[in-house]
Amino acid sequence: MGDIHIDTKLRADLAVREMLAATFQLVADVPTTVTTGCGQRVPLAMTSGDPGVVTCPPCREFAQREHLRLADLVQDLGLMPGSVIAVGTATSAAAKHREIAARFGGPVGG
Numbered sequence: 001m002g003d004i005h006i007d008t009k010l011r012a013d014l015a016v017r018e019m020l021a022a023t024f025q026l027v028a029d030v031p032t033t034v035t036t037g038c039g040q041r042v043p044l045a046m047t048s049g050d051p052g053v054v055t056c057p058p059c060r061e062f063a064q065r066e067h068l069r070l071a072d073l074v075q076d077l078g079l080m081p082g083s084v085i086a087v088g089t090a091t092s093a094a095a096k097h098r099e100i101a102a103r104f105g106g107p108v109g110g
């Protein structure tokens with residue numbers, strides 16, 4: 001039933017929550033609904049960050065743009081003097097984001 005969307009935070013917030021929960025043994029407060037790339041609020045279970053799973057076309061476009069933006073961002077961070085991210089790490093992270101962006105730009109499951 002229905003399309004699978006991507007949430008606007010690409011689940012980054014969930015990764016942070018899980019990390020905090022693991023570190024401080026807090027109970028993770030996982031949201032039951034999230035805002036999608038196409039501007040809807042849907043149950044978290046109706047979203048994915050996987051280019052092979054997201055079927056909503058506006059969400060795929062959103063994810064492609066967002067991963068390209070993150071690629072540029074992480075690349076810039078790596079080039080900053082005194083950055084916590086090494087240039088090599090930033091470059092491979094940026095490459096990963098560009099690869100995911102390219103998959104969102106292609107057909108579902110491609």
Ligand SMILES: [Zn+2]
Pocket residue numbers: 003004005006036037038039056057058059
């Ligand atoms: Zn959507």
